[in-house]
Amino acid sequence: xSDDEYEFCEIDGLIFSISPAQVRNERxxxxxxxxxxxxxxxxxxxxxEHWEGQETRAGIREVVRGAQVLxxxxxxxxxxxxxxxxxxxxCGVLSFFQAHPGAPLADDEPKEPLxxxxxxxxxxxxxxxxxxxxxxxxxxxxxxxxxxxxxxxxYLYCRSRLSVVGPPAx
Ligand SMILES: [Zn+2]
Numbered sequence: 001x002s003d004d005e006y007e008f009c010e011i012d013g014l015i016f017s018i019s020p021a022q023v024r025n026e027r028x029x030x031x032x033x034x035x036x037x038x039x040x041x042x043x044x045x046x047x048x049e050h051w052e053g054q055e056t057r058a059g060i061r062e063v064v065r066g067a068q069v070l071x072x073x074x075x076x077x078x079x080x081x082x083x084x085x086x087x088x089x090x091c092g093v094l095s096f097f098q099a100h101p102g103a104p105l106a107d108d109e110p111k112e113p114l115x116x117x118x119x120x121x122x123x124x125x126x127x128x129x130x131x132x133x134x135x136x137x138x139x140x141x142x143x144x145x146x147x148x149x150x151x152x153x154x155y156l157y158c159r160s161r162l163s164v165v166g167p168p169a170x
Pocket of ligand 1: 121
């Protein structure tokens with residue numbers, strides 16, 4: 001989604017960026033899949049949006065700008081509330097949830113072992129790569145590499161960048 005216009009709704013204390021009709025539709029379906037979903041998980045799933053063009057650094061920059069637009073919209077609509085924005089770098093999935101008790105404050109997902117090959121979007125297939133020894137200054141969450149065949153900049157895996165919006169927790 002590249003539209004700057006967010007319209008939020010509140011249902012049973014939960015905040016959504018989809019319409020109330022969609023929430024009424026999708027929330028029971030979600031709870032049928034997993035009845036143990038907590039409030040922040042329901043918000044996180046129903047509020048997620050997908051961004052295209054995530055093969056390149058420029059594409060990731062777009063969704064980072066999108067996360068800023070979302071943060072501003074949330075701040076303007078609910079200045080007294082606290083949210084977490086979950087920007088899943090590399091996958092192009094942007095979402096948010098309220099900082100309910102028990103909601104994650106950091107990406108504590110275990111790091112996967114690195115595969116020998118990864119998909120190169122220029123070569124159009126999986127290739128060996130040279131991992132960069134230093135963390136990337138702009139997106140240190142991701143593992144950056146260069147395609148061993150064509151030299152294109154690549155990254156491996158997706159990681160969440162979580163950011164807080166709103167007043168400090170009391
Ligand atoms: Zn390549």
